[in-house]
Amino acid sequence: MSMGHIQTEPLDAMAIRNRVASPEFGGLVVFEGVVRDHHKGKGVTRLVYTSYDAMAESMCAELVAEGEHRWPVKLAVVHRVGDIPVGETAIVVVAAAAHRGAAFEACRWLLDSVKSKVPIWKREYYSDGTTDWVDPTHG
């Protein structure tokens, strides 16, 4: 399995972590993005993620390669798509390095890059029965 990947199944952060862990790495950062129950003051019951699958897979793999070129790290990112209830994980990013500095930097960079560049979208379903696409360019 690629270190940059899209899937519909629930995410297992420990399994993804174990893909990059190695005795040479003393710093290992695991980030989980979890569906929360509120957004801009409205109650959220679930998110439905969709993606441009082929491009999203390709871009995740490219970003992992780019990050591993920029920092002395090993990276992995897996994004879940489909219907995800509150409390479940939508994305896992792992960065492993000999020391913590590179691991923290690369993990944050990879997460931010996925959020801004990879063609994935989410529709929020609110507790008042309404729904809307999330648009980060609007506030």
Place this chain on the structure above:
Amino acid sequence: MTTTTSRNTTYRVHLFARYAELLGHSAIEIQLSEGATGLDLVGGLRVLPGGDLLPAAPFLAVNLCHVPLSTRLNPSDEIALLPPMAGG
């Protein structure tokens, strides 16, 4: 969906998320002049029913890569208009 105008080359564009809902289709075939750019494509889509709500400068992808709207399109390209990314 296929949209025909007086132009002469057919381009197929994939639509996602909000843009697919606006235009009512996940893919549209549209005829533009040969050598049309991404901007020409957006202009052609914005005159379709629902297309008036598309932004003037959406993100464009060609063959799975982000490209500027000034990019010239080839009918064999895999073309997609992308709403603002919202993963994570």
